Amino acid sequence: MVVNTPVIEKPRTAEELAGLLRQAAESGSAVVPVGGGKSSRMGGMPLRSDVELHTTRLNRVLEHSQADMVVSVEAGITLEALQEELGKAGQFLPLDPFNSPGHTIGGLLATGWTGPLRQRFGSARDYLIGIRVAQTDGHLASAGGRVVKNVSGYDLMKLHYGAMGSLGVIVAASFRVFPRPLADVTLETASGSMAEAWTAAEQALSMPLAPTALELFSDGHLVVRICGSPDAVKRMVAELAWQEADASVWAEHSRTGPESWARISVPRHGLQDILASLPDKAQWWASPGIGIANWSFENPDDVVRVRHAVEKAHGSLVLMSAPADVSKRIGAWGTPPETIGVMRRLKNAFDPNGILNPGRFVV
Amino acid sequence: MALPTTVVEELRRIVGRESVIDSANDLRIFERDASIEGALPDAVVLPATTEQVADVIRVAAKHRIPVVPRGAGTGLSGGAVTIRGGIALQVTRMRRILALDPVAQTALVEPGVVNLELSLVAAAHGLFYAPDPASQKACSIGGNAANNSGGPHCLYYGVTTNHVLGMEVVFADGSVQWVSGDSPERVGLDLCGVVVGSEGTMGVITKIKVRLLRTPPSVATLLAAFPNVETASQAVSAVIAAGIVPAALEMMDRVTVGAVEAHYHAGYPTDAGAVLLAEVDGISESTRELMAAVREVLAANQGYAMREAQSQAERDLLWQGRKGAIGALGRIKPNYYLHDGVVPRSRLPQVLSAVGEIGEHYKLPVANVFHAGDGNLHPNIMFDIREPGIMHQVEGAGEEMLRAVVELGGALSGEHGIGLEKSAFMPWIFSPDDLEAMQRVKNVFDPEGILNPGKIFPDPSRKQVQLAGRMGLAIEAKWW
Numbered sequence: 001m002v003v004n005t006p007v008i009e010k011p012r013t014a015e016e017l018a019g020l021l022r023q024a025a026e027s028g029s030a031v032v033p034v035g036g037g038k039s040s041r042m043g044g045m046p047l048r049s050d051v052e053l054h055t056t057r058l059n060r061v062l063e064h065s066q067a068d069m070v071v072s073v074e075a076g077i078t079l080e081a082l083q084e085e086l087g088k089a090g091q092f093l094p095l096d097p098f099n100s101p102g103h104t105i106g107g108l109l110a111t112g113w114t115g116p117l118r119q120r121f122g123s124a125r126d127y128l129i130g131i132r133v134a135q136t137d138g139h140l141a142s143a144g145g146r147v148v149k150n151v152s153g154y155d156l157m158k159l160h161y162g163a164m165g166s167l168g169v170i171v172a173a174s175f176r177v178f179p180r181p182l183a184d185v186t187l188e189t190a191s192g193s194m195a196e197a198w199t200a201a202e203q204a205l206s207m208p209l210a211p212t213a214l215e216l217f218s219d220g221h222l223v224v225r226i227c228g229s230p231d232a233v234k235r236m237v238a239e240l241a242w243q244e245a246d247a248s249v250w251a252e253h254s255r256t257g258p259e260s261w262a263r264i265s266v267p268r269h270g271l272q273d274i275l276a277s278l279p280d281k282a283q284w285w286a287s288p289g290i291g292i293a294n295w296s297f298e299n300p301d302d303v304v305r306v307r308h309a310v311e312k313a314h315g316s317l318v319l320m321s322a323p324a325d326v327s328k329r330i331g332a333w334g335t336p337p338e339t340i341g342v343m344r345r346l347k348n349a350f351d352p353n354g355i356l357n358p359g360r361f362v363v
Numbered sequence: 364m365a366l367p368t369t370v371v372e373e374l375r376r377i378v379g380r381e382s383v384i385d386s387a388n389d390l391r392i393f394e395r396d397a398s399i400e401g402a403l404p405d406a407v408v409l410p411a412t413t414e415q416v417a418d419v420i421r422v423a424a425k426h427r428i429p430v431v432p433r434g435a436g437t438g439l440s441g442g443a444v445t446i447r448g449g450i451a452l453q454v455t456r457m458r459r460i461l462a463l464d465p466v467a468q469t470a471l472v473e474p475g476v477v478n479l480e481l482s483l484v485a486a487a488h489g490l491f492y493a494p495d496p497a498s499q500k501a502c503s504i505g506g507n508a509a510n511n512s513g514g515p516h517c518l519y520y521g522v523t524t525n526h527v528l529g530m531e532v533v534f535a536d537g538s539v540q541w542v543s544g545d546s547p548e549r550v551g552l553d554l555c556g557v558v559v560g561s562e563g564t565m566g567v568i569t570k571i572k573v574r575l576l577r578t579p580p581s582v583a584t585l586l587a588a589f590p591n592v593e594t595a596s597q598a599v600s601a602v603i604a605a606g607i608v609p610a611a612l613e614m615m616d617r618v619t620v621g622a623v624e625a626h627y628h629a630g631y632p633t634d635a636g637a638v639l640l641a642e643v644d645g646i647s648e649s650t651r652e653l654m655a656a657v658r659e660v661l662a663a664n665q666g667y668a669m670r671e672a673q674s675q676a677e678r679d680l681l682w683q684g685r686k687g688a689i690g691a692l693g694r695i696k697p698n699y700y701l702h703d704g705v706v707p708r709s710r711l712p713q714v715l716s717a718v719g720e721i722g723e724h725y726k727l728p729v730a731n732v733f734h735a736g737d738g739n740l741h742p743n744i745m746f747d748i749r750e751p752g753i754m755h756q757v758e759g760a761g762e763e764m765l766r767a768v769v770e771l772g773g774a775l776s777g778e779h780g781i782g783l784e785k786s787a788f789m790p791w792i793f794s795p796d797d798l799e800a801m802q803r804v805k806n807v808f809d810p811e812g813i814l815n816p817g818k819i820f821p822d823p824s825r826k827q828v829q830l831a832g833r834m835g836l837a838i839e840a841k842w843w
Binding site: 065066067068069070090112118122125126133135139140141142143145146147148149150151152153154155156157158159161162163166167178179180181182208209210228229230231232234235236263265266267268269290291292314315316318333334335336337338339340342343345346349350361362363 | 466467510511513517521522524525534540541542544545546547548549550551552553554555556557559560561577579580600603604605606607608645646648649651652653656705706707708709734737738739772773774775776777778779780781785789792793794796797798799800801803804805806807808819
């Protein structure tokens with residue numbers, strides 16, 4: 001548990017941040033990197049926090065090349081500020097995390113949070129093309145580049161994506177961005193029973209023009225987003241015959257961020273069974289086409305039981321937001337993967353003094 | 364340097380007598396990949412199972428013998444060349460599709476499975492495997508994963524790393540582990556994403572779980588002529604800027620078109636300065652609308668003589684010309700050196716004119732056939748290796764072209780890998796700190812440095828391109 005009051009640092013440049021990191025490493029101070037603070041309750045509670053390293057002053061758009069559909073930003077920029085910049089050119093980053101607004105790009109990359117748009121666009125793992133990371137030795141190391149296709153050198157974007165800041169602090173990133181769809185329609189439907197709802201979800205997912213996003217809620221409500229060329233979208237809308245809904249449902253949905261919340265991830269055809277095993281009247285929302293469900297849980301003992309079933313189905317259950325005592329008692333991450341040895345060696349190679357987010361991640 | 368007899372015997376006990384090759388003549392077959400350099404392995408070992416791979420790695424680790432994993436040998440950057448001798452670990456006996464799940468849309472394959480074969484098998488279920496390198500008739504999925512290979516349709520669908528769900532990997536100590544899997548989220552670091560594209564320097568891939576996609580019901584393919592590569596490049600940028608991301612957007616210059624047309628008779632307009640091959644897919648409404656939009660943009664950017672494939676046979680022929688272009692260029696000169704730089708798409712006109720000037724300066728014919736939509740160019744320097752001193756010229760031209768790519772904000776390789784060929788140029792795009800971070804990762808996976816040594820990282824002890832022994836021999840003896 002954190003007992004001391006951490007020093008708050010808000011560096012203005014990547015170099016300054018890297019210098020602070022080196023100082024911390026030299027003095028053995030534990031560092032907790034902070035972006036928008038939107039995912040601060042994810043993972044294990046830090047064992048120690050001597051320095052909070054805030055990236056919020058690193059908030060510039062470094063370069064937006066509209067013609068190339070590539071953008072480079074500092075890590076502390078919020079997703080909303082980036083979308084506003086891209087929107088001027090009719091472009092966007094297809095990332096719509098929950099507990100919005102206020103996420104920073106660095107935070108999103110470190111935590112690997114995603115939202116409904118993952119159905120069509122994948123996660124940021126798929127469109128992150130370059131990264132710059134401050135290391136505990138005070139050096140800034142880059143990988144990737146500003147081109148959309150690149151196999152020059154190791155893919156260290158993958159190493160830091162979702163690593164919870166355990167190997168370094170992300171200070172800048174480059175993305176491939178996307179043009180706004182020519183047509184974009186949102187539909188919804190309500191189902192009498194959960195069985196009916198799952199059938200409707202599969203029906204939507206098997207349309208010849210696959211949905212861009214599809215969300216199923218624990219009350220049987222379904223929302224789908226269909227994007228593409230106008231006539232194609234028109235045909236899908238007619239075939240599916242759900243009710244048209246206002247596009248604002250997506251922004252509203254992305255604000256979802258309950259106090260206690262677990263993310264279930266399984267091979268997608270196993271999701272229905274897992275969700276059926278949740279306690280009666282459990283509140284959840286899911287992306288049936290991806291294999292992810294978010295469960296606003298009440299009783300930690302239920303979480304332990306469900307996690308057991310999820311892991312048996314080759315999935316994982318991770319606490320996205322939980323009170324410290326709960327995550328301490330039941331663990332934030334579940335059973336460590338069999339490759340934990342390699343992961344620990346990587347951690348040791350980049351953070352030999354163990355100062356980065358101690359206790360937060362699996363390494 | 365031959366391996367000690369005792370080591371060869373150890374290897375034979377693992378994989379069987381016939382599956383270790385160590386006679387000087389037979390080894391020559393394995394001295395090259397599809398790049399221009401070569402070096403003899405001390406032995407070629409052909410395992411049939413993961414356990415055999417692990418046992419071979421343990422023997423290699425014990426004796427500190429370099430191991431170079433090798434698939435079909437179609438790589439273009441020297442990644443499969445045994446530059447420091449040792450064992451070429453040829454995985455082509457491991458070529459089974461172990462499972463294909465049409466409901467989950469996944470396949471589990473061994474590394475030696477040929478790329479196209481997987482798509483052909485998946486086609487029975489209305490599915491396909493998206494990454495489609497031009498060499499897909501021969502290249503292996505294991506090699507694709509090791510190199511994070513691309514292909515024409517990666518513009519829309521993404522490259523190999525976007526389609527690999529998990530892998531079984533034999534690490535440098537002989538341990539066998541799965542990295543990632545079918546679940547959309549993993550717990551812990553993304554080792555799978557790091558190993559994909561690491562060119563055999565972190566482990567040997569022995570099984571790959573890949574994502575399959577539904578075959579789109581409708582496809583439209585268009586061929587358009589342009590006055591020159593610059594106008595065609597501008598048209599490419601204009602298409603993307605119009606909010607259209609085609610499934611593929613490929614360019615061929617006049618030299619390429621001439622060679623392709625002479626060979627395939629695909630109906631390419633030989634008077635054009637450049638042609639674009641654009642493909643959109645989806646449902647019939649989307650292909651109709653998108654193709655109309657593409658045509659409009661191309662016409663507004665000096666595109667002419669536009670011709671849409673009217674049948675699958677016609678489409679296949681158009682693609683055959685594109686995918687067989689490098690082979691067709693053999694009509695012009697017997698040898699080629701294919702580069703793979705990638706620039707921000709809007710820089711294509713500048714980089715192509717630089718490439719043209721460099722070719723002229725070195726008096727070497729250059730053909731361009733490439734993934735224009737991605738900004739991934741493939742200048743192909745053609746030469747006849749029998750001309751004395753020509754290699755020096757070819758190397759010089761190649762290096763200058765890459766320099767131009769880097770100066771325009773690009774990267775050394777879009778899809779072929781760094782391998783041997785471009786390792787010396789890594790400091791052009793990465794600082795010592797960047798390279799040191801990568802080296803740390805390498806050291807974690809392979810502390811003794813036995814896995815594909817001498818690749819990716821600059822090697823100051825290596826100065827000159829080492830011509831393949833077999834080819835050097837043939838030229839010296841004037842057999843050719």
